[in-house]
Amino acid sequence: MSGREGEAIAPVASAGNSVAQQAATVVEAVVERVFHSVAAVRDIALESHLAARERGEPMRDHHITAMRGPLVDLLGRQREIAVGLGVIVSPGLLTDRPLRLEWWQSEPDRDDPVRLEVDLNRHSVGFYDYAAAEWFAVPRRTGRRHVVGPYVDVHGTHRYLLTLTVPVIADGEFLGVAGADVPVARFETLVLRELGDLAADIVVINSEDRVVLSTSAQWLTGSLADFGHEDSSHDVRPLALADSPWRVVVARGRAGNQ
């Protein structure tokens, strides 16, 4: 195989429009479900911030540590969806520590969640510069929620992931981001269950033309699929997601897929 995978696409029948609409509705609903979990993470951060302010205290390291219990509880309740979640603090927000994150992950062969430990020393070789990471930088810049992935989580959980983040903002002040990691396979299961058997192949692609999800092995998850942006030969529908424009494509497979 050379070049991009899955190139030939047959034109779509006029019924494709409604199929695309149905598929888009399903995918959006699943994405909303995940963002709902992320919103719960954000609320934990906002509560902690509010509590500190009511006591007239500036945000400190221990206020972040205090979120630990609620975050671990939430991760336990969200096992169906998220394998990791937490809060990443805006650099300089805390008066006693320049950088801080509180992120918890569940592991396949362990009952108790594990806290993510990273090197936040600016001068060390392995410095983890989270402020530059897309999932942090984009919500900070735009004030809007964001989806990164699919990508291979190299040094974390060794999973194939989507990372969803939302900015945490109180009275116009950016406090950091709240986020969750969702395995691509889990996301796929949630969508496929809802999709049922629509009479066409559905391909969801992200802003980098990477296949997030597909109902046909002709378009493999993780591969690049060039459907073009303005091509009328297939039905491409943007999804109302976030700042990361995904698209749903309805295509008829080559091998007689109805």
Added chain:
Amino acid sequence: MRLLSGDARRAVFAPLDDGSGRSEAVVRRLGSAIALGIVVDGEQLPSEAQLAALLNVSTVTLRDALSDLRARGLVTTRRGRGGGSFVRASEEALTELSVGRLRQIGSTELRDLGDVRAAVGGAAARLSACRASASEIARLREILDRLEVAAEGTQQRRIESRYYIDVAAAAQSVRLTMQEIELQAELGQLLWGTPRSATELVLTIASHRRVVDAIEARDGALARELTEAHIGQITAQLIDVHVGLTRRASQPGVRAAALLPYPPAPAGVGP
């Protein structure tokens, strides 16, 4: 969450599941973690009892392993309050470690390691050409830029490991990525014994850049071919060094480390 460093650390202190319970396995695990910079210079290791429990070996085995690591200069032990075992990741100590390993390992094992590296790295490069996004390609270039300006040999080796691991990640394959991480850990133990000249580094970087160019041009066959050819060369060099070490070490009174262009380290080498 995408990490630059992080709980690769946890894998270091995970139970040894090869079932052998041998101290060499502990030495290899901790040695490669030190070589890859997962545990860093000056870092305190967990207590003997804790570490033995984490790695699932007996305290006797662990003590043997620690004394071996001390002999190799990779660990120092301080007694008393605030005491314990601390990591020493000096260039000399790492060189000693890899020279010892290069003498132990046979040339067929080196060839075999090269074969698997070529299979994994070559497949990763080919798939990356199909699947890498623009931002992933940009990151590969950024890693190579960092490699170009890295001063120390140890740092260069670590950054180069990142290059191979990120190519596998850009192939969107968790399994290839995990394979590559394991291969790099194993390789890390061998490479410090093979110093490379400035010219060799330049050629290596140029070779990696050609691979990234091929990935960007979506030429999977070329990306694979270039990767396999480069790994083949590196493997041949390792075998040359191994043969040289073994032959010269058979001469009485010659210590292997003294044959390398590094200052001789204080500790003995190998068994």
